[in-house]
Amino acid sequence: MRTHDRRLVGRWALTCGTVLTLSVAGGGSAQARQAASGTAAQRETQTQISKTFIAPETPAFTFLSASPSKITEPGTTRDFGAALLDAIDESGHVRQGVALAASLHGLGLLQVPLDQYQSSWLKRALYRAELSIGTSRAQGDSASTDVATGLRLTLFDRSDPIADADYARQLGAAMSQAIAPGGKCAVSGPGGNTQMQQQCLGEIVRPMREEWLAKHWNAPHVILAAAGGVGLDQSRINDAGWIGQQVWLSAALPVMSRGRITGLAEVSQRRPAPDSSYASLFSYGLRGVFGGPTFNLFAEVLGRSELGSSSDSDLGGSAWSGGVEFRAADNVWISTGFGEGYSSLSNSDQVAILANIRWAVSRESRFNN
Amino acid sequence: MAGTRTADIDDGVDLDVNITSGSPHVIAYILWTRRPGDADWTEVARGNTSDNVSDHHIIKAPLPKGSRLTYWLGMGDGPGTKCRGIVTLAQNGKVVPDGLCIEDGKTDSNGVYVVETEVTLQ
Helix, strand or coil: CCHHHHHHHHHHHHHHHHHHHHHHHCCCCHHHHCCCCCHHHHHHHHHHHHHHCCCCCCHHHHHCCCCCCCCECCCCHHHHHHHHHHCECCCCEECCCCEEEECCCCCCCCCCCHHHHHHCHHHHHHHHCEEEEEEEEECCEEEEEEEEEEEEEEEEECCCHHHCHHHHHHHHHHHHHHHCCCCCCCCCCCCCCHHHHHHHHHHHHHHHHHHHHHHCCCCCEEEEEEEEEEEEHHHECCCEEEEEEEEEEEEEEEECCCEEEEEEEEEEEECCCCCCCCEEEEEEEEEEEEECCCEEEEEEEEEEEECCCCCCCCCCEEEEEEEEEEEEECCEEEEEEEEHHHHHHHCCCCCCCCCCCCCCCCCCCCCCC | CCEEEEECCCCCCCEEEEEEECCCCEEEEEEEEECCCCCCCEEEEEEECCCCCCCEEEECCCCCCCEEEEEEEEEECCCCCEEEEEEEEEECCEEEEEEEEEEEEECCCCCEEEEEEEEEEC
């Protein structure tokens, strides 16, 4: 495999990492947005980390290769409209660095009670649909702006606790028991301290959720995301040209109780500027993991090929890697791998062994799940 | 601290209080009433919306003007999620004026949001 092929594949792998970062820091699902900390949150965080090969939470930002530090989430359609208007300055130029994320329920346009969420696939999918809009500086032209819009659809997800009617019943029963007279969080009359009650109930709800997630760590899912964008010459809104589109499809399947296979496919058709030619790429990643809380085996392959090009395209290539990692102590994982995905660490075309020892760098397993 | 609101009722008719979720969250709830002159609150119902038990609760008339109803809602699911609890006050099958009480919130890092509201029935 050529060195620059590996770089391309590595870059795509980095994109996966970026997707993960977005999903944890500013994405759509509640699970992804949790600011987890400490040992109690570790299992849930691991479940998030496990979704490395997953369609991006905010595809518009991924399309733009942007990692906005702040994402505006309007709470009403009016706020949404105001945020869009705010993206355009007084002279009709689109501002750079705009990052908007919205959902139908977040805007107050869709109300889905628990029973309907559990029983209706369509309502669940609509409830979890996430729209993202972003702007960024155009490549090679600081005065021009790229604008992208993206949509993410969770088509199937068995890793969503509240969609499980049995879990919801158990959660309701546990909460009722907790607030009953004599319960851990007994509420005996009006006028109590709701903050303390909320904190107390959290000590019931959170462990239940974490336990459910731990049991369903390898639950299947199918997620589709798409984004498209325009380039605005000199950031003028009336001088737009299409710059491309990108589609992601990710899926996960359990392999018995200890393993999981996760895959991500991506098709993109992009051009750096409206007047340049398109490059069409197909990228994929597949990872298999087998393990447990303290020990994991993994194998993965990343690949990319240029669509509609000759076989000697510079953009094609694939890389595989495999490895093992151990949890040495709380928050300390030792991992090592081999294969092409690790070769960059040794700057060699050959196998790299014991090349990735990390002390106190990762608080959770990179390869777990 | 409890929020407050008012609702207009017919004091000679039973009041139907219904608790539903407007979002995919489990709601545990408690209802209390206090009629004018009562020394203390009386619990009239408690339950949750994820069991197979009805969440309609009838408060028998008479409910003199100035009676108060307090509802306590604890909503639970994932952390940082927007949640909505709906308390509907109805008489004769119709929602009374200002009887649609919508409680919007966001769960904390543990996945819980608690709200308490006192409704003065006038």
